[in-house]
Amino acid sequence: MVIALLTITLIASASLGAVYEVTKGPIAAAMLAKKNEAILFVIPEFNNSPTEDAYSIGTDGDSIFFYPGYNNGELVGTAVESFTNMGFSGKIKVMVGFLPDGSINNYRILEHAETPGLGTKMEPWFRDETGRRSVLGLNPGVNNITVSKDGGEVDAITAATISSRAFLDAIQRAYDNMRKGE
Amino acid sequence: MSSTVLITIISLSTLGLLAAIVLFFVARKFKVYEDPRIDQVEEALPGANCGGCGFAGCRNFAEALVKAESFEGLNCPVGGSDTMKSAAEILGRVAPEVEPRVAVVRCNGTPEHSPRTNSYDGAPNCTIAHSVYGGETGCSYGCLGLGECVDACDFDAMYMDSVTELPVIIDDNCVACGACVRACPRDIIELRKKSKKERKIYVCCVNEDKGGPARKACKVACIGCGKCQQVCEFDAITIANNLAFIDSDKCKFCRKCEPVCPTGAILELNFPPRKPKEEKEAKVEA
Amino acid sequence: MNKLLKISPSPHVTGKETTGKLMFGVVIALLPALAATIWFFGWAALLVTAVSVVSCVIFEFLITKYILKKTPTINDGSAVVTGLLLAFCLPVNLPVWIIIIGALVAIGVAKMTFGGLGNNPFNPALVGRVFLFLSFPVQMTTWPVPRGFATGYADAETGATALSILNENYDKGNIDSLLNTPGSELPGYSQLFWGEMGGSLGEIAAFALILGLIYMLAKKIITWHIPVSILGTVAVFTALLWLANPSSNIDPLYHLMSGGLLLGAIFMATDYVTSPMSGRGMIVYGIGIGVITVLIRRFGAYPEGVQFAILIMNAFTPLINTYLKPVRFGEEVKHG
Amino acid sequence: MLKTFPKGGVHPPENKLSSVSPVEVLPTPQQVVIPVSQHIGAPASPVVKKGDMVKAGEVIATGQGFVSANIHSSVSGKVLKIDKMPDSTGYKQLSVIIDVEGDEWDPAIDRSETVVREISLSAEEIVKRCNAMGIVGMGGATFPSHVKLSVPPGKKCDILIINGVECEPYLTSDHRIMIERGEELLTGVTIIMKALGVERAIIGIENNKPDAIENLTSLAAAFSGISVQPLSVKYPQGGEKQLIRALIKREVPSGKLPIEVGTVVHNVGTAVAVYEAVQKNKPLIERVVTVTGKDLARPCNLLVRIGTPVADLINFAGGIPESTAKIVNGGPMMGKAISTPEVPVTKGTSGIILFTEEEAVRNPSGPCIRCGKCITACAMGLEPFLLMTLASRALTERMEKERIMDCMECGSCSYICPASRPLLDYIRLGKQLTGKVIRERSHK
């Protein structure tokens, strides 16, 4: 009986190991692809490999990652993987791209647990040109990127002020740490 | 083979082995025996949990079966002899053959036969009504018509007839679980042996009053005159407390008793029509 | 004497109270609040109320008749109360179709699924409201400011409610200045009392609700246990917070008069069906509601917590009923 | 503040229509039907045969065992037959039927009007006499009084309570007795005190009978150890556990008798019956019955021979009104509806009430709205709504746990229920089922 169980375990673990070996590469590639795609989305065209030039700063029990993009050696923008703990349902991770002058080029939400239909509107909302929604082109060093309720320059998502605050907090945090790192 | 695969194999096997060893020793130390046949028998039962067997649910009955010395008096009315046979097979015993039965309502106190003397205004429940007063008619034995038996039936085998104000049994659905018999506070319902072609012949009355008052309360009451007992050749009829009773295990369906009853208290159902006395037949069926 | 004598077990006489009369009493007690809301929000308020009441009654009728196949029970008036209370916790500019969905959920899901009056574990009107709140958060949190009579509210100017303003500002620590600045957005005590502010239909006018409370107590429709224990708990809890840090908390009186607390404590927590039945149980239930309400108001994401607090304590009601029995005779005074 | 019991209770309209009508003597009927079981306990067994001649006060059936009571003939005449006759519930019961001839009394009975205050019998003799005279509780339960007069060994009684509450609406027989027969009553109380060996007795009377309170208070000055205590008006104050709680602040524990807390409760009518038995040698063969009803021509209080048909009483009071829909034997809260006015008056009949259609009809019952009013009304601290549900599902174990057996069947819960639920109907059913289970268990 022990032998039977042992045999099964043996076969199972061997085949698992094998499958792992096979999928190891693709998994890593998939993860990298996701990151690269986000970086590509938030900063202008570059021809280096930002993931290899990455550096990070630890803050608030987590880290912020910086992926500088160079085109022919010239810095075209920095993609910053930032986070906030102020979300409606915990942590939100965003990738935000800054041009060298500090203005926001674009952003992408990487991870969140906000309510679908409310908090999830972060992705389209803050690049929507209606009213004062868009944060693109704003410079956190110059502009006050808090929600208008708090006296800032950005309109919060309807009925999702908390998520909006959190999102803007992540951006501000990215900017501040980027400046600190320079 | 790569090192990952190797590590995987080794660690998992060690873990498995460790768990197996611990379990093995603990299992030894804390062994409890439970008869596996209980589960098997329970599986063979219908699982209706109706209580017709007299036990609290099917599992309880299964336990009783496993423990019982013989199957005498143990029967699942829902599953019938087939179920009992398979239970017996599991336990290696012989099950007694049970004859199929069906419920009959032994009261014919329709508003027409038994005029109402009062009107009941309490909670619509036979047991409650029974415990506070004699009934809406002069008969304090007859059906109260509040349908507690119908509520007790789990098999959709009963309904209240709105004209006769009496419960009616649908023979095809009745599984003889006896729930209605237990529910009726007046012991009006009886489980009788099922016969060919659903034939029935029985005294449709439970009134124990003497002839006069009984007759006064209900036109079709049994007055205990004993005429039926005299004509019965099979000793199937007994008279006690001014009331006749036909034992369904002894009755041979000869139909001799029905015509002699002066009040029409004996009912016969599903027989072919009698030749000369059709008139009477029609009256009873109505 | 030609009729048959009636026979029944004792008792042979019965009191005058009936289910219908009790429900009607609640409706009467709600009238001052209805009047106040019509005063401030105009006919739109009446429209919302009418839609809600009528659809509750119709849904109850249709469901009992065609789905449950029972005799319709709309005469007992409980659907009317549900409809009224549902309307009373909605904003006045809510689209009609949303109100109808709310009524369907209140009656269909929260009440009839459980077998109708008396069987539902959760307060139907509140289930309807919370369902809408979670389904249409945008529409359910835009509060028109009162503009008095006659104007439509479909495109009305909206503003924040007292509690949502507070909720935004607790952590900023500027509550006392908000309250004391003339002309600040935050309504003052007299607005809270008379009802001239944004909010759901029935919750705005504290005085009207208190009138209702007095009426129901006088008519013995409800007992004091639940309202008093809820309001008392909220008062004590908020007083402690306020005394500890007055700039990040508002005083108890403000808490008592703002939001749906009075409406909830007087009319919704007291729903017979979903609240405990013994006096002791009612007090535990009330304390529970008070504590959860303050927790949600002060520390949670939502500015108002009564609705959730009542539903949560509804869930505790069966346990309270099982473990907090009335005092049995013979338990209190032993051998004299 | 007047004394009363603290928890529960209701206040139905009092309707004491006959409280000012003095007791009148109903003429002897032509025939009496005397059931052999008119009390709690074993039925008595007949000792006369068909055709026997009997005098009023003669024993016609003897009690079987300790908890039982003798039955005496209430008239003189000839035994017509001994047969099963319908009692007030419509069920048939063994009864002695006597055709009345003249009005001849057993010579041992002292029929004079003089009140005998001197008590010559000893405690044991008193108990024996009550037993012989067939005295049972007149407060409704018809429990044989001699049982209650003998304090069980190991128990001690220190105070006697006399129940003059009469909290049931309509009924006035105790009220009239307290006004008209105060002295006999107080002598009866003294006799009971002697039998029980107690020094103190309290008569509890609800405040809606000021004339009775006044009368007894002034008379009681002449008797040692007896006091009168007015109580506020609340049903079911007459329930013995409630009365004990109201008067002396003791609570009889669940399932226990009053003697557990050192007291015994007797009804005022019982006290008068004890007086008559002990001092006048008169058995319990007649009693005061209130005949009343909103549409009745002449609501009154009648002194009636046991076994008289109810119809005779009603005729005396003006005949059955056209509007009558229900006739109740006893009070409206605890009495029993009777199926025909032909049934006889028994020792337990305290009143006959004729209800009109309007009063008699029960509203159709709706679902329980869990308003808790039944809990508030229940003086025993039970949860009637729950007991009803449990009873309808025959969950005896839970009913026992919820103390269904504590219910005294006062009917306050059914009275108060806004949904008109037949709470007590089902609770009685539950008590039956539970009682059966408990009995079976104790047999094992």
Place this chain on the structure above:
Amino acid sequence: MEYIIIIIAAIFVNNIVLSKFLGICPFIGVSGKVETSLGMAGAVMFVMTIATLVTYLIQTYVLDALGIGFMQTITFILVIASLVQLVEIILKKVSPSLYAALGIFLPLITTNCAVLGVAILAVQQDMNLMQSVVFAIANSIGFGLALVLFAGLREHMDLADIPKSFRGVPIAFVVAGLLAMAFMGFAGIV
């Protein structure tokens, strides 16, 4: 404070049953009676705490150390299965009445998402040993709370007049839905 947040979050805000959807089968299955549900809650608490502890150690000192994180599922389930069997064997001997009450549900704890789910979540959220244990205890309390509340509600409904087609499981889901709705109120408390 950190632990308090974990506890409140796990019990109220992200209740394992009502908001995370773990352990639904026993939630629906063993919630008929308050007493049984208390027993079940106890059993789950015991198993969940030990399981999380053991799996945490295995994850850190075996899987991570050896770089075979992908073996998480299979090792965790093995460990939990053995643990449950252990508890079952011991319980059968020590408290037959509790064993009888929990009946077939003890083995079901093995196949209970809650235990495995919490073990995996603790690892996924990068908790340390102490945090994991607190997390497990808090989650089992959350499970117990939901279960006991639910059992109370179902005992109540046993005596209610529920339409036939809703009796049993469907009404249980409706109640669970309404309960989850009420618990949404705790959002944002921590």
Place this chain on the structure above:
Amino acid sequence: MNQIKNFTKGFIKENPVFALFLGLCPTLGVTTSAINGIAMGLATTFVLLMSNIVVSLIKNFIPDKVRIPSFIVIIASFVTIVQLTMQAYVPSLFDALGLFIPLIVVNCVVLGRAEAFASKNSLWSSAVDGTGMGLGFTFALGLLGAVREILGSGSIFNYKFIEGDGMLIFILSPGAFLALGYLIVIVNKLGKKGS
């Protein structure tokens, strides 16, 4: 055994979700959209099918005492395989289903089938049973996902058919419970009428 019946029973009559009430966590947890529901269902189906096949193949070699542990090992292996494969080739779906992929291991349907069916039946029947049950499960998850997506987001298979948002609650946890409760009643009613 009639293979067609064997195959179809999992859809209504013995549907793991609607009739047997098994595997409820993933049923509620992942069905925020029809796609997610179906993906989860198919992943489970794969594990069910494979473990049924393997179990019925080796049933004669496994001693009774270690039956359950062996099944668990087998099932867990297939789950890990699914997990790794999805992570490598459909990472977005993997993220959406999250925790519930490893939890397939403890899905009572899978173990229940291995124990109750595959360990007693032939390879072919077990495979048919596994597929049938799996597809029944997929059907249930897809249906619930569709209902929740239609009501909650106003879309179906990501195709939006109304302006604006749906009734948010159906995406949230209460909506999952409510929708499933009513679906069970409806499916059972229809199923009864059908048979």
